[in-house]
Amino acid sequence: MKHIIFNPSNNPENQYISLLVNGIRRHRFYVHDLNSIFASWDHFKKIELVHLNWFENIDDSSSKKGLISYFRKMLVLRIIRLSGKKLVWTMHNRESHEKKTGKMANKITKLLVKWSDAIVIHSKMSRDLLLENHAISPDKIHHIPHPNFIGVYGSPLPKTSPISPSLKLLFVGAVKPYKNIELLIKTVGEIQGNVELLIAGKARDKAYAEHLIELAKPYPWITLRLQFIPDGLLPELIGKSDALVLPYDLGSSLNSGTVILAFSYKKTVICPNIGTLCDMEEVEEQFFGYSYQSPEEHEAVLKESILKAAALKNAQPEAIYAMGLRMQEYIDHTHGQHEAANKLVNLYQGLLQN
Incomplete structure (x- = not known):
């Protein structure tokens, strides 16, 4: 069984995470959260691959929190890089939504693009932006459609004829x-x-x-x-x-x-x-x-x-x-749910064989 980090590994407010993590686990990957990576030396050595989502986002609720978040993330990235673990990053946004900490987020994004062994994208526009703004090989970019949510939150309401003209x-x-x-x-x-x-x-x-x-x-x-x-x-x-x-x-x-x-x-x-x-x-x-x-x-x-x-x-x-x-x-x-997880697993397996 392969031990990997998928971060965040759980998000009650976003079933996108659950769909992917549950699919990955079905393929005999042991999925951990990033917060556990330094739990012990033995645990750290077990981790072979780290997959980061929204990692570039920096808390902008206060200057102090923003700086702490930035330096902590820079440290974590450098340790992952120096340890030789495979790094995967999913590009979700054109740029960070947090305006006050945008410059720090951009610095982290540049390192993620440079140091990632693979970049997952959910739209063709993402590929164009990456190749336009960064000197990277197209082979590093992997398009995986965002999984759909059909049935995830329960059954849709039965169809009724429109009652209101509004x-x-x-x-x-x-x-x-x-x-x-x-x-x-x-x-x-x-x-x-x-x-x-x-x-x-x-x-x-x-x-x-x-x-x-x-x-x-x-x-x-x-x-x-x-x-x-x-x-x-x-x-x-x-x-x-x-x-x-x-x-x-x-x-x-x-x-x-x-x-x-x-x-x-x-x-x-x-x-x-x-x-x-x-x-x-x-x-x-x-x-x-x-x-x-x-x-x-x-x-x-x-x-x-x-x-x-x-x-x-x-x-x-x-x-x-x-x-x-x-x-x-x-x-x-x-945008099949199982297809998205299966493509991620194939990506991980390819990286870990190299």
């Missing part, structure tokens, strides 16, 4: 500034009469939650549930919506598990053309993708996309549901 939009996930929540509230707030919005998820902190509540107060058609959403409630929340709206920042966002989640539960999305959607050109008519060059343009094209979806529902009440259904069928074939 377009019911849902934003779900961690509520953080880079996800442009303020822009979403402002945009939907200006659309009256045929659009309803629910924002559901834990806010970054109390101050940010209070800020959003104040912004949404004038708009009774916008509802905020700024708390952690248990897995068991996700099918109900998603099922009661027509579509998910995810106005991510194109400057940092690259892949989205929430987009995959929406498709897994038979819902289409309104979302910028991040890497996840750009890989789906053959079915681009089944979601509302858009691009923008500035915050002002983002507001305009987001509003245009929402109004387009609302008009479609008004003209053809079943059309948006049909889009989501076709997207579930698509990712069932292209």
